[in-house]
Amino acid sequence: MExxxxxxxxxxxxxxxxxxxxxxxxxxxxxxxxxxxxxxGYGMKVSIIQFMKGDMYSGELDGIKRLAPNVELNLMGxxxxxxxxxPYPYKEHRANAQEAVKLAKERILSGKYDIVILDEINNACHxxxxxxxxxxxxxDLKPPLMHLVxxxxxxxxxxxxxxDTVSEVREIKHAYRQGIEPQKGIDY
Amino acid sequence: MExxxxxxxxxxxxxxxxxxxxxxxxxxxxxxxxxxxxxxGYGMKVSIIQFMKGDMYSGELDGIKRLAPNVELNLMGxxxxxxxxxPYPYKEHRANAQEAVKLAKERILSGKYDIVILDEINNACHxxxxxxxxxxxxxDLKPPLMHLVxxxxxxxxxxxxxxDTVSEVREIKHAYRQGIEPQKGIDY
Numbered sequence: 001m002e003x004x005x006x007x008x009x010x011x012x013x014x015x016x017x018x019x020x021x022x023x024x025x026x027x028x029x030x031x032x033x034x035x036x037x038x039x040x041g042y043g044m045k046v047s048i049i050q051f052m053k054g055d056m057y058s059g060e061l062d063g064i065k066r067l068a069p070n071v072e073l074n075l076m077g078x079x080x081x082x083x084x085x086x087p088y089p090y091k092e093h094r095a096n097a098q099e100a101v102k103l104a105k106e107r108i109l110s111g112k113y114d115i116v117i118l119d120e121i122n123n124a125c126h127x128x129x130x131x132x133x134x135x136x137x138x139x140d141l142k143p144p145l146m147h148l149v150x151x152x153x154x155x156x157x158x159x160x161x162x163x164d165t166v167s168e169v170r171e172i173k174h175a176y177r178q179g180i181e182p183q184k185g186i187d188y
Numbered sequence: 189m190e191x192x193x194x195x196x197x198x199x200x201x202x203x204x205x206x207x208x209x210x211x212x213x214x215x216x217x218x219x220x221x222x223x224x225x226x227x228x229g230y231g232m233k234v235s236i237i238q239f240m241k242g243d244m245y246s247g248e249l250d251g252i253k254r255l256a257p258n259v260e261l262n263l264m265g266x267x268x269x270x271x272x273x274x275p276y277p278y279k280e281h282r283a284n285a286q287e288a289v290k291l292a293k294e295r296i297l298s299g300k301y302d303i304v305i306l307d308e309i310n311n312a313c314h315x316x317x318x319x320x321x322x323x324x325x326x327x328d329l330k331p332p333l334m335h336l337v338x339x340x341x342x343x344x345x346x347x348x349x350x351x352d353t354v355s356e357v358r359e360i361k362h363a364y365r366q367g368i369e370p371q372k373g374i375d376y
Contacts, residue, residue, distance in 0.1 A: 025355035027219040034221030039373035041247030059229030164363035167213035172354035181199040185227035
């Protein structure tokens with residue numbers, strides 16, 4: 001079947017967006033990883049800083065290496081604070097998240113990145129590992145042409161108000177509720 | 189700061205999931221691309237078949253090449269049927285979507301893929317480019333250990349009922365509603 005030639009879109013006005021991906025469903029970090037694939041296709045440079053994950057292996061750690069040097073990933077967390085089986089006290093989670101804030105500011109101010117992704121920062125803020133004024137300060141630091149992506153459930157209303165694009169990923173159904181274990185490549 | 193060693197999770201029972209990503213918000217195809225990053229990290233093999241896109245360049249077309257040979261992408265569509273500016277008649281969109289169904293069945297039955305992603309099939313079904321019994325037949329063909337991911341808005345209730353995990357991506361806000369043009373690396 002004859003296929004038409006591809007059209008190339010070019011925005012007249014380049015704008016650095018604030019994108020928030022929140023909600024209780026599966027697909028927030030996954031969506032941020034997908035943005036990295038797209039950005040790599042344009043030769044853009046991306047920094048991902050994970051605020052809460054970091055104690056469990058996930059395929060993204062090796063998969064993302066295939067997108068290097070366009071995409072850099074920093075795991076700053078010690079897993080999900082407060083969930084069953086996570087052995088670290090609040091103080092340690094907070095200290096790690098505070099390191100992540102410091103790194104986020106450095107990355108944003110470096111001028112080297114087209115996109116900075118702060119993975120799970122919304123949830124980290126909700127759990128008081130990061131303070132809301134710190135998140136607002138990060139938003140203030142964003143250079144006009146840099147895109148900033150904030151993922152994680154329970155995004156603060158102030159953050160949503162400041163964002164250009166906000167998606168809420170809602171769980172309609174999840175396999176684990178039917179007793180199916182998390183599966184490689186899909187769940188982690 | 190001392191970081192703990194990573195934990196490696198291994199499901200006792202491997203199950204091939206049916207995952208549906210629907211809703212009107214940004215992040216459905218993006219999420220499917222993110223799954224490809226994860227799957228590549230495990231050395232898994234993924235086939236993505238796009239049912240409706242295919243007339244406009246998007247960064248994912250080059251970005252996904254970085255995940256080759258783990259991930260293969262086939263563009264089968266002629267852009268979004270019925271949206272402003274799309275010049276192709278319904279008949280052509282339907283013919284393309286029907287080719288996509290044929291390819292999807294081949295891929296699923298080949299036994300070569302750990303994950304098959306049918307991008308925009310939900311929307312293609314809603315727009316009658318694909319018939320619901322065809323989608324249900326595809327679900328019947330799925331080998332037990334292969335994951336099948338169906339993206340696109342307006343997923344049919346019958347498909348949701350058959351799925352293991354369903355996320356609905358809701359638009360809370362979108363930059364284009366404030367008159368901001370789609371931006372490279374974020375929107376396409």
